[in-house]
Each structure stands twice: as structure tokens, then as C-alpha cells.
Amino acid sequence: MTSLAITSPKPAAxxxxxxxxxxxxxxxxxxxxxxxxxYLLTVMQLAMIYGIFCLGLNFFMGYTGQAxxxxxxxxxxxxxxxxxLCVQYNWEPALALIASMGVAGIAALVIGYPTxxxxxxxxxxxxxxxxxxxxxxxxxxxxxxxxxxxxAGIPPLGIGSLTVEDERLKLLCLGGxxxxxxxxxxxxxxxxxxRGLRAISGSENGAAALGIRISRFKLIAFVIAGLYASAxxxxxxxxxxxISPEVFGPQxxxxxxxxxxxxxxxxxxxxxxxxxxxxxxxxxxRSTGRFQDIAYALVLLLMLIYAxxxxxxxxxxxxxxxxxxxx
Amino acid sequence: xxxxxxxxxxxxxxxxLANNEIDLEVPQGSLFAVIGPNGAGKTTFFSMxxxxxxxxxxxxxxxxxxxxxxxxxxxxxxGLIRTFQxxxxxxxxxxxxxxxxxxxxxxxxxxxxALLRPSWFRRQEAxxxxxxxxxxxxxxxxxxxxxxxxxxxxxxxxxxxVARALASxxxxxxxxxxxxxLNTQETDxxxxxxxxxxxQGTTVLLIEHDVGLVTRIAHRIAVLDxxxxxxxGTPDEIKVHPEVIAAYLGVEEAAYA
Amino acid sequence: MPSAVELVxxxxxxxxxxxxxxxxxxxxxxxxxxxxxxxxAQGVFVMLGGMFAHTLLTQFGLPIYVSAVLSxxxxxxxxxxxxxxxxxxxxxxxxxxxxIILATLAIQLLIEQVVILTLGDQPRTYxxxxxxxxxxxxPIAIGYQLFWVLGCGALMVFALTQFFNRTRMGRALRACSxxxxxxxxxxxxxxxxxxxxxxxxxxxxxxxxxxxxxTQYTAYSVGGPFGINGFIAAIIGGFGSAPAALxxxxxxxxxxxxxxxxxxxxxxxxxxxxVLLIVxxxxxxxxxxxxxxxx
Numbered sequence: 001m002t003s004l005a006i007t008s009p010k011p012a013a014x015x016x017x018x019x020x021x022x023x024x025x026x027x028x029x030x031x032x033x034x035x036x037x038x039y040l041l042t043v044m045q046l047a048m049i050y051g052i053f054c055l056g057l058n059f060f061m062g063y064t065g066q067a068x069x070x071x072x073x074x075x076x077x078x079x080x081x082x083x084x085l086c087v088q089y090n091w092e093p094a095l096a097l098i099a100s101m102g103v104a105g106i107a108a109l110v111i112g113y114p115t116x117x118x119x120x121x122x123x124x125x126x127x128x129x130x131x132x133x134x135x136x137x138x139x140x141x142x143x144x145x146x147x148x149x150x151x152a153g154i155p156p157l158g159i160g161s162l163t164v165e166d167e168r169l170k171l172l173c174l175g176g177x178x179x180x181x182x183x184x185x186x187x188x189x190x191x192x193x194x195r196g197l198r199a200i201s202g203s204e205n206g207a208a209a210l211g212i213r214i215s216r217f218k219l220i221a222f223v224i225a226g227l228y229a230s231a232x233x234x235x236x237x238x239x240x241x242x243i244s245p246e247v248f249g250p251q252x253x254x255x256x257x258x259x260x261x262x263x264x265x266x267x268x269x270x271x272x273x274x275x276x277x278x279x280x281x282x283x284x285x286r287s288t289g290r291f292q293d294i295a296y297a298l299v300l301l302l303m304l305i306y307a308x309x310x311x312x313x314x315x316x317x318x319x320x321x322x323x324x325x326x327x
Numbered sequence: 328x329x330x331x332x333x334x335x336x337x338x339x340x341x342x343x344l345a346n347n348e349i350d351l352e353v354p355q356g357s358l359f360a361v362i363g364p365n366g367a368g369k370t371t372f373f374s375m376x377x378x379x380x381x382x383x384x385x386x387x388x389x390x391x392x393x394x395x396x397x398x399x400x401x402x403x404x405x406g407l408i409r410t411f412q413x414x415x416x417x418x419x420x421x422x423x424x425x426x427x428x429x430x431x432x433x434x435x436x437x438x439x440x441a442l443l444r445p446s447w448f449r450r451q452e453a454x455x456x457x458x459x460x461x462x463x464x465x466x467x468x469x470x471x472x473x474x475x476x477x478x479x480x481x482x483x484x485x486x487x488x489v490a491r492a493l494a495s496x497x498x499x500x501x502x503x504x505x506x507x508x509l510n511t512q513e514t515d516x517x518x519x520x521x522x523x524x525x526x527q528g529t530t531v532l533l534i535e536h537d538v539g540l541v542t543r544i545a546h547r548i549a550v551l552d553x554x555x556x557x558x559x560g561t562p563d564e565i566k567v568h569p570e571v572i573a574a575y576l577g578v579e580e581a582a583y584a
Numbered sequence: 585m586p587s588a589v590e591l592v593x594x595x596x597x598x599x600x601x602x603x604x605x606x607x608x609x610x611x612x613x614x615x616x617x618x619x620x621x622x623x624x625a626q627g628v629f630v631m632l633g634g635m636f637a638h639t640l641l642t643q644f645g646l647p648i649y650v651s652a653v654l655s656x657x658x659x660x661x662x663x664x665x666x667x668x669x670x671x672x673x674x675x676x677x678x679x680x681x682x683x684i685i686l687a688t689l690a691i692q693l694l695i696e697q698v699v700i701l702t703l704g705d706q707p708r709t710y711x712x713x714x715x716x717x718x719x720x721x722x723p724i725a726i727g728y729q730l731f732w733v734l735g736c737g738a739l740m741v742f743a744l745t746q747f748f749n750r751t752r753m754g755r756a757l758r759a760c761s762x763x764x765x766x767x768x769x770x771x772x773x774x775x776x777x778x779x780x781x782x783x784x785x786x787x788x789x790x791x792x793x794x795x796x797x798x799t800q801y802t803a804y805s806v807g808g809p810f811g812i813n814g815f816i817a818a819i820i821g822g823f824g825s826a827p828a829a830l831x832x833x834x835x836x837x838x839x840x841x842x843x844x845x846x847x848x849x850x851x852x853x854x855x856x857x858x859v860l861l862i863v864x865x866x867x868x869x870x871x872x873x874x875x876x877x878x879x
Contacts, residue, residue, distance in 0.1 A: 045782035067682040069689070104702060114865050121622045124685050128624075129857040132812065134791050136857075140850040184442060191441030192434055192450070195420075199428040202417025209377065209405035209415070210434040210495055220438065250808070254693050266419060294701075304687045305673045309679075316781050 019269050019312055026276045030175060040183045040283065047279035049173035049235045052181045054108025054260050054271030056228020062266030063189060064221040065201025066116070067124040069253050070131030074226040076138055076248035079234025083151035083243050084144065093157045097234040101227050108226030109219065116218045131250060138245040157238040170239060177235065178272065181228065186268055188224070197221055201266070204312040207267060251293070258300040262311030273311055330530050331376070331407075331501055332357045336385035338371050338554075345371040348385070353499070353532050358525040360533040360541040362550035363575070365371050369534045370412060371465050372551065376480040376532075377409040378402040390498065404432055406498030410488045412507060412534075416476045423472040425487055426459040429494025432459075462490040466520055482513040489520065499530045506537045542566060550574075586845045589723045594841040600730045600799065602837020603737045606830035607792035608814025609821060610744065611785035613829050616818075617761035618781035622669065625692040627811020629789025633660045634802030635699060637794045640707050648713055656790045663786025666691055667779050668684045675778070680714040681857075692807060699804040707803035740791060741826050744784075744869055757781060789814075809853065814841075822870020832871070 044123040053075060081100025085091040091099070100187050103147045115126050115177025138145045145151075156163050157173065164170050188194050196217050198209040208214055237243045255278070281299070303310065329352040338346040342541040345368045353359045363369050374380035376387055378399035387395045394402050405411075417425050434455060440448045463469045466486040471479060479487060485505055492500055502521070506514045514537065522544050525531045535541045541548060542562040552574040558565060565571055586594075615623045640646045646654070674684055679837055684865060705801035715726035724862060748754040759767040761776045768774045791809070793802065800806075821832030838854060843855035863871065 052369070061682070067685070069685070115861075117863055118868070120681055121685070122819075122864050124682065125622070125819070126861060129812070129860050133854055133857045136850075136853045140854070188438060188441050191448075192431065192436050192455070193441045195424060195428045196431060198420055198424075199417045199431075202419060204493075205379070205411065206415030206417060207408050207428070208379075208399040209403055209411070211400050211408075211489065212428075212431055213400045222490040226437075227333055247690065251693065254689060261686075281658075291697075293697045294694060297690045297697070300690045301670055301687055301694070304679065304683050304690070305670065305677070308677075308683055 001297070003164070013234065019267070022273050022311060023269050026273055029276060029280065030171075034171060037168065040280075041171055043279055043283055044276075045167075045171050045174050045239050046236075047276045048171070048178045049232050050237065050256060050279060051178045051272045051275035052235065053229050053256055054263070054275050055181045055185050056176075056225040056232070057212070057256060057260055058185070058266065058271045059221045059228070060225040061260065062270065063194060063197040064218055065266075066218060066221070067120075068125055068127040068222065070127035070129070070134075070226065071225060071229045071256070072131045072248045072252040073134035074104045074108060074229035075233030075252065076131075076134045076245075076309075077107060077236075078230030079237045079243045079246055079248060080138060080145055080151075080233075080238040081230070082234040086155050086238075087151055087153060092153050093163075094159055094161075094236050097157070097238070100234050101230045104226050104230030104233075105223055108223040112219045112222040112226075116215065116222060128250075128253070131253060135245055135249050138248065145245070148244060150242060150247075151237070152244065153244045154237045154241050156241065157235070163195050174235065174239065177231075181231075182269075182272055185271075189268060193217075193220075198266075233280050254300065255296065258296055258303070261300060261303045261308070261310055264312030267310065267312040269308060270310055277306035277311065329353060329435040330390060331532065333376065334386045334388075336372065336375060336387065336540070338368070338375060338380065338382045339383045340417055344554050346375070346382075346436055349551070349554075349556050350569040351549055351556065352560075354527065354547075356525075358521070358531045358533070358544060358546045360535055360545035360548045361551060362535055362548060364539055367551040368554040370503060370541075371554075373409065373501060373534055376419060389565045390560055402543060406496070407501065408432075408495050408497035408499070409493050409501035410485075410491045410503055410505065410568070414481075414488050416479075416487065418477050418485055420476055421472065421477050422468060422474050422487055423456070423459045423463065424480065426462050426491050426494050427455050427478045429491035430455045430458060432495040458573075460493060462493055462558060463487075465493070465523075466490045467516070482509050485509065486517070486520070489517075489524075489567055493524065499532060500524065502531065502533045504534055504536055506535060506540050514540055553582060590845055591683040591842075592724050594727055594845045595838060596724060596730070597663075598838035598841035599834055600727075600837070601796070601841065602731055602817075602834035603733050603819065603830070604792045604796045604833070604871075605774060605811070605813045605817040605836050606833025607737060607740065607788050607795075608810055609817035609829035609833050610741070610826045611788040611792075612815055612818040613821075613823055613826065614744075614785045614788065615778075615781050616823055618757055619671075619675070619778050620764075621675075621688075622815070623671075623782075623785065624685055624688040624811065625666070625695070625807075626785065626789055626814055627807035627809065628695045629659050629786045629807075630793035630796075630810040630814075632662060632695070632800060633701070633790030633793030633805035634797035634806070634874040635703055635708075635793075635804075636790070637797065638710050638802065641710050643710075648710070652791075652794045655794055656787050659790035659793075660783040662695075663782040664779055666786075667782035671782070672778065674773060677777075681717070688868075692811070696804045696807065697748045705804055707798055707801040709801040727799060729795070729799050736791065736795055737830065740788065740864060741830060744826050746787075753780060812853075812860075813856055816856055816863070819860060819863050820871050822872055824870065824872075828870065828872050835871070 030044060033040045057071050060066050078100045081103055082096045085096035085099060086093055111130060120124050139147055156165055158164050164173050196212045199212060200214055200217055204214055233248065236247065259274035259278040260271060262278050263270030282295060331353040333349060333351040336346055336349045343399045349372060361369055371380065378397050382395060386393060389405055389407050415426060434451050436448050460472065463472050466489055468483060468486055476487060489505065506517055509517060521531060533545065545562055548562055548565045549569055550565060550571050551556050557574060558568045558571045608630055611626050612622060615621055633655055636658050637651045640651035640654055641648060669686055674687060686799065712729040713732050716726045719724040748758055756772045757777050757780065759772055760774055764774055817833035817836050818829050820835055821828035836859060839859060840852045840856055844852050
């Protein structure tokens with residue numbers, strides 16, 4: 001089995017031409033939507049938010065090679081944190097976002113410490129349970145979360161009196177935040193820390209033999225993923241202005257995984273490309289309404305079977321395979 | 328002075344006594360080998376020294392400190408680095424990146440440094456890339472640096488693992504059957520590299536099946552059989568040791584004949 | 585503080601639902617032991633069992649026993665389909681564990697949506713197999729359906745044990761569970777065994793769904809909770825033998841119905857999932873460890 005190698009000798013230029021092309025195509029789509037406006041603005045806004053979520057997921061799933069089917073729990077903390085702090089206590093949205101991230105980070109630390117000792121199916125199920133518990137709490141703890149009703153009237157993001165109300169401006173801001181998230185992801189990946197994470201995904205024994213503290217690295221990756229997820233949850237709340245338990249329900253797991261798989265798990269650009277593609281694709285057959293979920297599930301299944309490495313890996317098809325001959 | 332001192336090391340798997348009261352002292356700067364037929368308990372012995380397996384009883388001291396109950400990464404941090412009989416490459420990373428991971432212990436900096444990239448961190452990253460190149464050249468994989476590590480032929484994967492281990496500047500290098508699966512030519516190249524590593528000041532402890540290789544390069548050899556140490560001495564002493572010939576060499580020779 | 589009567593009643597209810605969890609748990613174990621795969625879509629079979637039985641009963645006017653048997657067979661067929669169309673191709677490509685888990689989650693979503701489209705999203709139920717009841721023992725009421733669950737559950741566990749111990753195919757399946765490579769070398773068609781395991785597992789789930797629907801209801805969305813609770817039961821039982829899984833299910837059912845009495849119905853999932861986390865973290869090979877397998 002070959003695997004993708006988006007690597008080149010110089011650390012500064014880790015992206016090959018195909019990946020750059022994909023990113024460029026994403027940027028073009030972004031610009032087109034910005035000009036075209038209308039309903040697609042909302043779709044693209046959500047794509048940016050999901051992109052941030054997936055960037056975090058990619059830290060844990062992609063770089064470190066661990067499974068978490070419960071990242072929606074941290075998005076839920078972020079979303080409700082923002083909603084409650086802003087609506088009930090009139091906090092500044094930006095402050096609420098950061099405070100929620102703090103809570104989510106601590107939660108990830110406390111939960112991850114015992115949970116990450118598990119492996120394989122057990123880790124998958126424990127994290128999945130985490131997401132479900134959070135969902136149930138958001139439904140049941142009505143005094144805090146208002147149950148199924150959810151929260152409406154969450155103020156948009158802004159600093160002081162400067163709030164971002166215009167949809168185009170919102171999209172631009174979210175695009176900017178996604179870029180920041182991407183930049184952080186790139187910096188961390190191409191560093192001593194990032195190499196450690198990827199080594200764990202390659203071989204835990206090999207990594208431990210070189211002095212890498214496996215459990216600590218996994219935990220840090222889990223916390224980073226939680227922070228990203230929480231930020232995404234908060235941004236959703238501030239962008240849409242409304243949240244309910246359903247927003248962060250188990251289907252969020254499927255949606256975000258589809259994105260990650262479409263883009264390419266473990267690749268640098270995968271989360272961003274996947275989020276944009278997977279968000280826009282359903283719009284093509286949007287009139288189908290109910291079929292949207294079916295289309296998602298089918299696309300995910302087909303990807304899992306026939307293209308488990310995602311779009312970013314297609315680059316390998318266009319690359320001269322000097323390596324193949326030598327192998 | 329002994330860099331590694333093992334006393335009465337015992338490992339019991341259920342009813343099986345995999346290692347039985349093994350004593351061993353590896354002097355600083357030596358090229359030491361442990362040989363023995365398959366199933367003699369060599370890999371078990373290695374796993375305990377490197378912290379991948381807890382011993383049933385006995386003690387291990389590295390550089391004068393008791394490491395018997397330490398985790399593998401703590402032992403590695405003290406400068407005891409091992410390779411694996413079944414190569415443990417980092418899949419999805421290039422050959423050069425594999426070696427860069429090896430620099431982990433020789434470098435510092437976590438998330439904050441990676442984000443802020445202070446000048447010392449940038450310098451260190453540059454050094455890491457350079458060192459990876461040097462080590463790949465050293466083991467003769469310089470031309471393959473940018474390949475996906477998985478695509479290397481088997482023999483080169485072993486060399487890569489050696490280069491990766493060297494990257495952490497080990498004080499004691501544990502090589503677990505490095506010649507397994509290599510052809511004669513590759514084995515010769517490997518022997519040359521191991522000798523060079525040792526001459527540059529790294530103590531080497533080698534587990535090997537290939538008696539020819541070991542008697543050629545090792546300064547001192549210990550022989551395990553059925554979990555017990557049955558002999559220890561210079562290669563010349565070992566070659567004529569009656570118990571060794573009976574338990575191991577004779578069988579092997581017969582098998583190879 | 586709940587009264588003694590309430591407690592005993594909740595115990596009875598807990599045993600009833602726990603048996604169902606147990607059956608789902610056995611379904612998990614059958615696939616897991618044959619293939620090393622945990623089919624997270626197991627709950628969907630439970631949902632389909634109830635839905636199909638209801639449709640056959642009301643749309644086609646078939647008697648309940650015929651509907652039950654037909655529904656079980658249909659669901660087993662869907663299990664086979666899932667295995668052939670999705671799991672097997674991934675299995676052959678040596679897809680990583682997480683990809684397969686994700687695929688089974690996607691299958692669940694897919695089937696649920698198809699059910700909404702074809703059968704609608706309204707909850708439905710049908711009468712108990714035996715009319716009359718409930719049986720009154722003092723103030724405690726035991727619905728007749730509980731006896732059906734008990735009887736059918738015992739019968740199925742017995743039949744399954746016989747199948748694994750007495751038949752050629754059952755023994756082949758057990759060989760797969762011990763060592764797939766060795767089984768393949770011995771000439772056991774491993775892929776066909778996986779198909780059999782999916783069929784069996786789907787049938788077990790369907791039977792559970794058919795049995796429980798009269799006392800509750802069924803709808804496209806009930807698969808998730810049944811799947812999760814079945815999985816928890818399997819974990820408690822240690823993914824080992826069928827009786828252990830059944831006991832794990834009853835254990836969970838009783839805890840859950842106790843939680844309903846003490847905290848209210850909204851907390852039954854939270855309690856179940858907490859039990860899961862506790863078992864995973866502190867008893868990773870099940871509460872009755874010993875014969876259990878590690879993952």
C-alpha cells in the first residue's frame with residue numbers, strides 16, 4: 001500500500017503543486033460566493049466553521065492517528081458557552097468565545113486523561129459516548145440550556161461596538177479565522193511537536209523508543225482538537241444566532257468525518273478542502289431536500305471504500321512516480 | 328565502568344521462564360553482542376532493558392541509575408535507544424522526516440515554540456534538517472531522503488532505523504537483530520556501519536542471530552540459551568566454548584549445512 | 585424516595601428491556617468474534633425488525649407470527665447486503681479500523697433516512713403477542729410480552745450455543761474468531777463466514793426489535809439507543825460468550841430503570857453511558873473477566 005507523501009526537502013514548502021491547486025480552487029470558490037452572494041453566503045460561512053472544526057479533528061485523527069467520534073461534545077461546549085454567556089450575562093462575544101474555549105480545553109484535559117488510555121474500538125466507543133452524553137445533557141439540563149428550545153438571539157461576533165452584521169463581512173471574517181486556524185495547524189505540524197504526533201500515528205513503539213511521551217502527546221493533540229471544536233461551536237452560535245441540541249448532535253460526527261475524508265485525513269489542506277467541497281456539493285442537489293443526508297452517507301461510504309485517502313491524495317496520480325520504480 | 332549493569336534479570340510468562348537470572352555488564356565504549364538460538368529469550372531481554380516489558384525480578388542499572396521500573400521514553404531520555412527486530416518505521420512520513428523524529432531527544436520545544444518560532448527554535452529546526460541529511464549520508468540513504476519511508480526496500484528500512492536511532496545521540500545503542508533478512512552484501516555494509524558508530528564513541532549492544540557477523544565485529548559476546556546465559560567472553564573464547572558449540576553453534580551449523 | 589413497590593416494578597421492567605439489550609449485545613459479539621469489527625449500526629437491525637414487522641402486520645395483514653419470522657429473515661438479508669456491499673470491500677482493502685467504524689455509522693444514517701422516506705417518520709407499535717394481562721402479583725404488574733421476551737431470548741441463546749458447538753458452520757465461525765489466518769489456512773472460507781455472522785447478528789437484532797416493539801414503540805430513530813445500549817451490554821459482558829452478554833444486558837437494563845425511578849426518564853441514557861465509561865476505564869475486559877478477550 002502506498003501512502004501520500006506531501007513532503008519536500010525544505011520545511012517551508014510542504015505543499016505540492018496539486019495541493020496548492022486544490023487550495024487555489026477553494027479560494028476561487030470562496031471569492032465566487034462572496035461576489036455572487038445570496039443563500040450561498042450562509043453555506044460558505046458554515047463551510048468555514050466546519051473547516052475550523054475539521055482542522056482540529058485532523059490533529060487527533062490525522063496527525064496522531066487516534067479516533068475521536070465525540071468532538072461534537074466540545075463544539076457543544078463552545079456553542080452553549082457562547083450562547084449562555086452572551087444571552088444571559090451579556091458578555092462580549094469575543095470574550096465568550098475565548099472563555100468557552102478555556103472551558104472546553106479543561107474539559108478535554110480532564111476527560112482525555114483517563115479516556116486516551118483506551119485503544120481501538122474502546123477508544124472509539126468511549127469518545128462516541130462522550131458526544132452522546134453531552135447531547136443528552138444539552139437536552140436535559142433545561143435550566144441551563146433551555147432544552148430542545150435552544151438559544152436564539154445570540155449576538156454576532158465583534159469587538160466593542162464594532163459588530164459584524166453584514167453577511168459578506170461575516171464570511172470574510174470567518175475565512176480569516178479559518179486561515180489563522182490553518183496557519184496554526186501548519187506551524188504545529190512542521191515542528192518537533194508535530195513530527196512527534198505523526199510518529200505516534202506511524203508506530204507507537206517506534207516513537208516511544210525515541211523518547212516521545214506517547215500519552216502526553218496524545219492528550220495535547222486531543223486538547224488542541226477540543227479547542228478547535230469549541231471555537232467552531234462558538235462561531236456557529238455567533239454566526240447563525242441560534243443553537244439547539246440538534247446542531248451538535250451525533251450527525252455532526254458524520255458530517256465532519258465526511259469532510260475530513262473527502263479532503264484527506266492527515267493531510268495539511270484536507271480539512272479545509274473537504275469542508276468547502278462537502279458543504280457546496282449538497283447544494284447542487286439541494287432541491288432533493290431529504291436526500292441530502294442520504295447523499296452524505298453515500299458519498300462517505302464510497303470515499304471510505306474507494307478513495308480512503310481523499311482528494312488531496314489524488315495529487316499522487318499526477319506526480320511522476322520515481323519512487324514506484326525503486327520500490 | 329559498566330554503562331549497563333543487569334543483575335539477576337528474570338521474566339516469567341505464565342509457566343514459561345523466558346529469562347532466567349541473567350547477569351550482564353556492558354562496559355562503556357564497547358561493542359557487545361548477545362547471541363542465542365531462536366527462542367532463547369534475546370528479544371525479551373532487550374525489551375526489559377529498554378523498558379518495553381517489565382521484569383519479573385532482577386535489576387537493571389544504566390549509567391549508575393536504576394532503570395528497572397522506568398517507562399520506555401524515560402529510559403530513552405537517558406540515552407538508551409533501541410531499534411526493533413520488526414522495523415517500526417513511521418508510515419506516512421518521508422525518510423528524512425523519520426530521522427528528524429529521531430532528533431526528538433536531542434532537541435527541545437513544544438507547542439508554544441512551534442507557534443511562536445523564536446530564533447533558537449528556527450535555528451534548531453534548521454540543524455535538525457541538516458543532521459537528518461548527514462545521518463542519511465552516513466548510512467548511505469542520502470539519495471532516498473525525500474521518499475516515503477514505506478517505499479524503501481527492506482534492507483534500507485533497517486538502515487533507516489539505525490540512522491533514526493543515531494539522531495537522538497544515544498549513549499547506548501541497542502540493535503535488535505539488525506541483519507535479519509539482509510543479504511550478505513547488505514550485512515557487510517551494516518557491519519561496517521556498526522563498527523563506525525562504535526569507533527565514534529557510542530556503546531553498542533547487539534542482539535544477533537548471524538554468528539558470522541557477531542564474531543567478526545563484537546568485542547565481547549554473551550550467549551543465551553533457554554533463557555539462561557550459558558557463556559560470555561571474547562569472540563575467540565566463544566567460538567571454542569564447548570557449551571556454546573553444543574547448544575547453539577552445532578545446531579546452527581547443522582541447520583545451515 | 586421511591587417505594588418498595590416502585591423499586592420491584594422497575595426491577596421487572598429493567599429485566600425486560602435488559603434482555604433486549606442482551607440480544608443486541610450478542611449480535612455485536614457474533615460479528616466481533618468472527619471479524620474483529622464492531623458494527624456500530626447494530627441498532628439499525630433492531631429498528632428494522634420492528635418496522636418491518638409492523639408493516640407486514642398492518643399493510644399486508646399477515647398474522648403476527650408470520651410477520652415476525654418474515655421480518656427477521658428480511659433483516660438478516662439486509663445484514664448480508666451490508667456485509668457484501670460495504671464491509672467486505674473495505675475488509676479486502678484492509679481499511680483501518682476507524683474507517684470501518686465510520687462506515688457502519690454511515691450505514692446507520694443511510695438506512696434511517698431510507699426508512700423515513702419509505703415508511704415515514706411516525707412512531708408506531710402493535711399489540712402484544714398474547715392479549716390480556718398484565719399478570720398481577722400483588723401490586724406488581726408483569727406484562728405477558730415479558731414472558732415472550734424471556735422465552736424467545738432463552739430459546740435463541742440456546743439455539744446459538746448449539747449452533748456454535750454442534751454444527752460444522754458454527755465451529756468454523758468459532759475457528760475464525762480464534763485465529764482468522766489459521767482458519768483461512770485450514771480452508772475455512774473466512775469471507776463467507778463473515779457474511780453468515782452478519783446475517784446471524786442482524787437476525788438477532790431484528791428479533792429483539794420485534795419482541796420489544798409492543799411494549800414500547802418503534803420509529804426510524806430507535807436504532808441508535810438500542811445499538812449503544814447493546815454495545816454497553818457487550819462491553820459489560822466482556823465481548824465473550826452469549827450468556828455473559830445477556831447478563832450484561834440485564835445488568836444494564838436494571839441500572840437504567842433504577843435511574844429512571846431515582847432521577848427521571850431523561851437521565852437513562854446519561855446513566856447508561858456513564859456505566860459504559862466506568863466499565864471501559866476500570867474493567868476493560870468486562871465485569872465477568874476471565875474468559876474475556878481483549879480488543
